[in-house]
Amino acid sequence: MPLSLHHIVIDAHDLPALARFWSQVLDWRILSERPREVVIGPSETAPVGICFMPVPDRKTTKNRLHLDLTPSAEDREAEIARVLALGATRVDVGQSGTESWTVLADPEGNEFCVIRAKTTLIA
Secondary structure, three states: OOOOOOEEEEEEOOHHHHHHHHHHHHOOEEEEEEOOEEEEEOOOOOOOEEEEEEOOOOOOOOOOOOEEEOOOHHHHHHHHHHHHHHOOEEOOOOOOOOOOEEEEEOOOOOEEEEEOOOOOOOO
């Protein structure tokens, strides 16, 4: 049997604050909150969630892995504005300005992208 993805783990300096940020961004819930682990997900039965684990230091370099988030086509700019209002910041990682994605960072500096919405093909 192949392995299944269970959690994406994000190191965090302030677990509760970062978990709240991401739960608001994704419209997920905080599923468990312990001193050394906070887990968020869409529901208790969801196959994948995000787990926040403590680290003593703050992030200092570019992520080796990041999340790509997809809004609906008509809501992309509104979603970027909403996420910025929640505490995200715009990040320059060498974009040319013609990309189909926008690079942002969460309050602890972890980069993620809001990409162009997928278009559905109608047969």
